[in-house]
Amino acid sequence: MDTTSAKPGIKHHLTIALAGNPNAGKTTLFNSLTGLKQKVANYPGVTVERKQGAWQLNGSAATLIDLPGLYSLDATSMDEQIARDVITGKISGVEKPDAIIAVVDATNLERNLYLVTQLFEFGVPVVVALTMIDAFEKQKHEIDITKFSELLGVPVVAVNAKSGRGRDELSKKIHTVIARQPKIPYELNGASENGGPHGKIFARYNFISNVVQESVKHNDRHEHKVSEKIDRVLTHKIFGLVILIGVLLFVFQTIFSWASLPMDLLDQGFGAIGDFVRSEMPPGILTDLIVDGIIAGVGGVLVFLPQILLLFLFISLLEDTGYMARAAFLMDKLMSRVGLHGKAFLPLMSSFACAIPGIMATRTIENRRDRFATILIAPFMSCSARLPVYTLMIAAFFVGQTVFGFISMAAVLMLSMYALGMLVAVAVAFILKRTILKAPPPPFIMELPPYRVPNFRTVFQNMLTRAWLFVKRAGTVILTISIILWALMYFPRSGQLPVASGQATAASEVETRPVGSVSTTEVQTESEQLKHSFAGKLGHAIEPVIKPLGFDWKVGVALIASFAAREVLVSTLSIIYNVGKDENEQSQTLISAIKDAKTDDGAPAWTPLKALTLMVFFVLAMQCMSTLAIVRRETNSWRWPIFMTAYMTGLAYVAALLTYQGGTLLGFQ
Amino acid sequence: MQNTSDVVESLRLTNLPIGADARVVSVNGEGRVIRRLLEMGLIPGVSVKVIKTAPFGDPIEVRVRGYSLAMRKNEADSIEVSI
Numbered sequence: 001m002d003t004t005s006a007k008p009g010i011k012h013h014l015t016i017a018l019a020g021n022p023n024a025g026k027t028t029l030f031n032s033l034t035g036l037k038q039k040v041a042n043y044p045g046v047t048v049e050r051k052q053g054a055w056q057l058n059g060s061a062a063t064l065i066d067l068p069g070l071y072s073l074d075a076t077s078m079d080e081q082i083a084r085d086v087i088t089g090k091i092s093g094v095e096k097p098d099a100i101i102a103v104v105d106a107t108n109l110e111r112n113l114y115l116v117t118q119l120f121e122f123g124v125p126v127v128v129a130l131t132m133i134d135a136f137e138k139q140k141h142e143i144d145i146t147k148f149s150e151l152l153g154v155p156v157v158a159v160n161a162k163s164g165r166g167r168d169e170l171s172k173k174i175h176t177v178i179a180r181q182p183k184i185p186y187e188l189n190g191a192s193e194n195g196g197p198h199g200k201i202f203a204r205y206n207f208i209s210n211v212v213q214e215s216v217k218h219n220d221r222h223e224h225k226v227s228e229k230i231d232r233v234l235t236h237k238i239f240g241l242v243i244l245i246g247v248l249l250f251v252f253q254t255i256f257s258w259a260s261l262p263m264d265l266l267d268q269g270f271g272a273i274g275d276f277v278r279s280e281m282p283p284g285i286l287t288d289l290i291v292d293g294i295i296a297g298v299g300g301v302l303v304f305l306p307q308i309l310l311l312f313l314f315i316s317l318l319e320d321t322g323y324m325a326r327a328a329f330l331m332d333k334l335m336s337r338v339g340l341h342g343k344a345f346l347p348l349m350s351s352f353a354c355a356i357p358g359i360m361a362t363r364t365i366e367n368r369r370d371r372f373a374t375i376l377i378a379p380f381m382s383c384s385a386r387l388p389v390y391t392l393m394i395a396a397f398f399v400g401q402t403v404f405g406f407i408s409m410a411a412v413l414m415l416s417m418y419a420l421g422m423l424v425a426v427a428v429a430f431i432l433k434r435t436i437l438k439a440p441p442p443p444f445i446m447e448l449p450p451y452r453v454p455n456f457r458t459v460f461q462n463m464l465t466r467a468w469l470f471v472k473r474a475g476t477v478i479l480t481i482s483i484i485l486w487a488l489m490y491f492p493r494s495g496q497l498p499v500a501s502g503q504a505t506a507a508s509e510v511e512t513r514p515v516g517s518v519s520t521t522e523v524q525t526e527s528e529q530l531k532h533s534f535a536g537k538l539g540h541a542i543e544p545v546i547k548p549l550g551f552d553w554k555v556g557v558a559l560i561a562s563f564a565a566r567e568v569l570v571s572t573l574s575i576i577y578n579v580g581k582d583e584n585e586q587s588q589t590l591i592s593a594i595k596d597a598k599t600d601d602g603a604p605a606w607t608p609l610k611a612l613t614l615m616v617f618f619v620l621a622m623q624c625m626s627t628l629a630i631v632r633r634e635t636n637s638w639r640w641p642i643f644m645t646a647y648m649t650g651l652a653y654v655a656a657l658l659t660y661q662g663g664t665l666l667g668f669q
Numbered sequence: 670m671q672n673t674s675d676v677v678e679s680l681r682l683t684n685l686p687i688g689a690d691a692r693v694v695s696v697n698g699e700g701r702v703i704r705r706l707l708e709m710g711l712i713p714g715v716s717v718k719v720i721k722t723a724p725f726g727d728p729i730e731v732r733v734r735g736y737s738l739a740m741r742k743n744e745a746d747s748i749e750v751s752i
Contacts, residue, residue: 072708076701110734111710197699201707205715227737228720237724329739333725336741342728443702443744444728445709448737 014062015095016055016174017086019119020103021112022069023322023449025131025161028458029103030066032161040465043091046636048082049363050094057171065097071111073118077366087122098178099125101170106136106143106158107450109216110208116152117204120184125177128156129170135450141218148215153185161455227450231326240330247323248349255310255353256384262306270299288490289483297482300565301474301626304354307384309467311350311357316462318346320454324364325446332444338426339433341365341442344374348425351381352418355627356470359634369437373429375634376644379627380425382418382619385566389618390417392570392585393611396594413615421619424651470630477629485564488535527578535560549617549653550610550660552599559623566623607669613660621652682731682748685719691750692716698747706744710734717750 020026030038034053043050051066067086068079082091089096100119104112119126128149136143149156155173159166186207188200233239274291281287318324324346332342343365351358358378365371382390394410401409433439530536539556546556554576562569570590574583577593584590597605622628622645631641685691693715696706710733711717720730720737728741 071705074704074708076704108734108736111736114708114710198704198707198712201704202712205710205712231721231730235721235723235730241724325739329723329728329730332739332741333723333727336727443705444739444741445702445705445744446739447709448730448739450736 014057014060014098014174014178015065016057016062017065017067017097017100018103019067019083019087019100019115020069021071021105021108021115023447024069024103024105024108024112026066026069026103027462028161028455029101029129029131029159030064031458031461032164033167034064040469043082044093046078046082048078055171057174063095065094070115072115073122078368079366087119087124097124099127099174101174102126102128104128104130105132106130106141107132107139109212110205113152113208113211114204117186117207120153120182121188123181125180125182126154127170127173127177128152128154129166130156130158131161133158133165134160141216143217144215148211151185151211151215153183227322230451231448234323235326235329240326244327244330247318247327251311251314252353255307255314259307259310263303266299266303266305270295270303274299285490289486292490293483293486294479297486297564298475298479300482300568301478302471304385304565304626305467305471308354308357308470309463311353312463312466313459315346315350315357315361316459316466317454319364320452320459320462322449322451325448328446329448336444338429339370340374340429341367341370342444343446344370347374348378348381351378351383354383354385355379355381355624356474356630357466359627359630360466360470362634367439367442369433369439370442372635372640373432373437375631376432376640377425377429379622379624379644379648380421380428380620382421383566383624385624386417386618388567388570388585390414390615392573392590392594393615395586396591396606397608397611413612417615417619420616420655424620424655428647428651470626473633474626474629477632478625481564481625481628485535485561488538489530489533489561491534492532493529524578526575530557530572530575548661549613549656550607550664551614552605554597554605555614559617562623564625566618569618569623609660609663609668612663613656616659617652617656619652620648620655622648679749679751682717682719682745682750683729683742685717685750685752687719687721689752690716690718691752694749694751696748702744703747706740706748709738711738711748717748 018026018030030051030053033055038051038053041050041052042048048068053064053066055062055064065086067083070077070080070083073080073084073087085091086094087097087100102116102119104116116126116128130143130145145156145158155177157166157170157173159170186203188203234243274295277295278287278291281290315324318327327346328342330342331345335342335344344362347358347361347365349358350361355378358381359375362371362374362378365374390413394413398409398413403409403412535557536553538560539553542556542560543551543553546552546559551559554573557576558569558572561572570583570585573594574587574590577590577597579587579589579593594606599605628641628645631644632638635641679694682691682693693711693713695713696703696711715733718732720732722729723739728739729745731738731740731745
C-alpha cells in the first residue's frame with residue numbers, strides 16, 4: 001500500500017507561485033530554480049503569459065508558476081486580475097498554490113513589501129525571497145534578517161540566483177509554511193472606516209514603515225548614486241535625446257549587418273531542402289505542394305528569423321538594463337501628443353526592422369486601448385521586407401538621378417517612403433484615439449528602475465522564448481496562407497501548355513546551359529501557368545480596380561502573391577516577366593524586363609510614376625501574413641487583424657490613387 | 670510683508686522646485702490613477718523630491734521611498750506637498 005499519499009494534509013505534488021514587483025529579479029530567480037524545464041503559454045482567453053517550470057524541492061517535484069510582475073493585487077490591470085485568480089485557485093487547469101514565494105528587492109524594500117502585505121491578506125502561506133542583497137550590502141545598508149522575518153511573521157531568505165545562495169534554504173522554508181494559516185500582522189478591521197476609501201493602503205504602508213524602521217539600518221542615504229549619475233547623461237535634455245537616437249541607429253545597423261549572413265544561409269538552406277525533396281519524390285501535385293507551397297512559403301517567413309531574434313535580443317537587453325523605461329520617459333511627451341503612451345516608442349521603433357517583435361513588445365503597455373492603437377499603427381513603419389520592393393523600383397527607374405543637381409534621387413525617395421509611413425501612423429493614431437479607441441489620456445506612472453548589468457542567461461532565454469512564441473503562434477496561420485496562395489497560383493492545371501514556338505524549342509535543345517540554370521522553356525511554362533491560374537484570373541478580375549493606379553493585371557497578380565510577405569513581389573514579378581523566380585531585386589535581367597514590359601494593349605507597363613505609385617502602395621498596405629497572424633494572437637480575436645488589413649489596404653489604395661492621378665495631372669509619367 | 674515662516678506652505682508636486690525636499694500632505698481625487706499613486710507609496714507623510722523634468726517638459730521624475738518614479742504633470746497635480 002502506498003502510505004505516503006495517504007497521509008492527510010500533505011500533498012505529494014506541490015504548486016508554488018512566484019510573485020513580485022517588476023524588476024525585482026523574479027525571472028532570474030525562476031530561471032535559476034527551474035533551469036531549462038519550463039513552459040510558456042498564455043492564460044486561457046487573454047494574452048497574459050503563463051510561465052511554468054519544474055522545481056526539485058527537497059527531493060519532491062513541485063510546479064513553479066511565475067506570475068506576471070505586479071505592484072498590487074487590486075485587479076485594476078489584466079496582469080493583476082490573472083495573478084489574483086491564480087492565487088485564489090480560480091483558473092481552470094492551474095492548481096491553487098500551496099505556497100507563494102514573494103520576491104522582494106532589498107534595495108527597494110518598502111514598495112516591494114506592499115505586494116507582500118496583500119498576499120498576507122489572501123491567507124496564502126508566504127516565504128519572502130530577498131533579492132539584490134549584494135547591491136544592498138554594497139550600498140552599506142544593513143538588514144537584521146531574523147528581526148525582519150519576525151516582524152513580518154513569515155520566513156525570509158536572502159537569495160542570489162547567480163551564486164545559488166539561499167536556494168536550499170528556500171525549499172526548506174517552503175516546507176515549514178505549507179498548510180499553516182498565516183496571520184495578518186497588522187490591524188485591517190476598521191482601517192477602511194477610519195482612513196476613508198484608501199484606509200487599507202495606509203494601514204499596509206504604516207505597517208511596512210515600522211518593519212523597515214526596526215530592522216534596517218541605512219548607513220548611506222545616497223543609495224541610488226550610480227543610477228542618478230548615469231541618468232544625468234542618459235536622460236539629459238540634449239544628450240539624452242542624442243544618445244537615444246544613437247542607440248537606435250546602433251541597433252538597426254547591427255541587426256542589418258549581423259542578420260544578413262544567417263538570412264542568406266537560411267534562404268539557401270530552404271532552397272536546398274526543396275531541391276532535395278523534389279529529387280527524391282515522384283513529380284506531381286503532392287511534391288509541388290510540399291516544395292513550392294510549404295517549404296518555400298514557410299521558408300520565406302523563417303528567413304526573417306535571424307532579424308527577429310536579434311531584435312528580441314536588443315529589446316530584452318534594453319529592458320533588463322533599465323534603459324527601456326528611460327526611453328519611454330524621454331519620449332512620453334511627444335507620444336502623448338498623438339494620444340499614445342511613452343512605452344509605445346520602442347515597440348514602434350523596433351517595427352522599422354520588423355513589426356512582429358514590435359507588436360509583441362507592446363505588452364508592456366498596460367492600457368488595452370493604448371496597446372491596440374500602438375499595434376494598429378506599428379506596420380506603417382517601413383520594415384526590412386519593404387526594402388527589396390523600394391530597391392527594385394529605384395534601381396529600375398530612378399538610379400543615377402539627382403535632385404537640385406547633387407542629392408541622390410534614390411536617397412530622397414527612400415527617406416520619403418519612411419517619412420510617409422511615420423506621418424500616416426501619427427495621423428491614424430490621432431484618429432483612432434478619438435474614435436474607436438477613445439479613452440481619456442492614459443495615466444503615466446512608471447518606475448525608473450536602477451540601471452543593472454543584465455543577467456545574460458535571462459536575456460538569452462527571454463529572446464529564445466519570444467522567438468519560439470512567434471514561430472508557434474504564427475506558424476499555423478502562415479502555413480495555411482502559404483498553402484492557399486500556392487493553390488491560387490498552381491490551379492487549375494492547364495495540362496500540356498502551349499509553350500514556345502518551334503524556334504524556341506530548337507534553341508533550347510542546342511543550348512548548352514550551365515549547371516543549375518533554368519531553361520527558357522521551363523521559365524516560360526512557369527509564367528504561362530501563373531497567367532492561367534486562379535491568381536492570374538484574380539489579377540484580371542481586380543484589373544478594373546487597380547487600373548486607376550496605373551497597374552495592369554500582371555501587377556495585380558504580384559500584389560496578391562505578395563500578401564504572403566512584401567518581398568515576394570520581386571520573385572512574382574520575375575516569374576510573370578519570364579525571367580525565372582530566382583532573380584533578386586538587383587538583377588539586371590529583371591530590371592530590364594520591367595522596363596521593357598508592355599501591357600496587353602502595347603503601352604509600357606511601367607513608368608517612373610507607376611513605380612512611385614507602387615512604392616507608396618507598399619508603404620501603407622498590410623502585405624504580411626505573419627503580422628496578421630501575430631495581431632490575431634495578441635488581440636485574441638480575428639476582428640482586429642481583419643480591420644487592420646481592411647483599413648491599411650484602403651489607405652494604401654487611396655494614397656496610391658492620389659499619387660498616380662495627381663502625378664498624371666501634373667504631367668509626370 | 671508676508672510671513673511664511675510660521676505657515677506651512679502647501680503646494681502641488683508639479684510646482685515643487687527641482688531638488689527640494691518635501692512631504693506629501695494629501696493625494697486628492699478618486700479612481701484608478703489616484704489609487705495607483707497611493708499603492709506606489711505616495712501616501713501622506715512620506716518624503717518626496719523632484720529629480721528632473723523630461724526633455725520636452727513632461728513627465729517628471731520623483732524620488733519616493735528610495736526609488737524613482739516617473740509621472741506626468743497631470744498626475745503630479747493631484748499630489749499636495751509641503752516643504
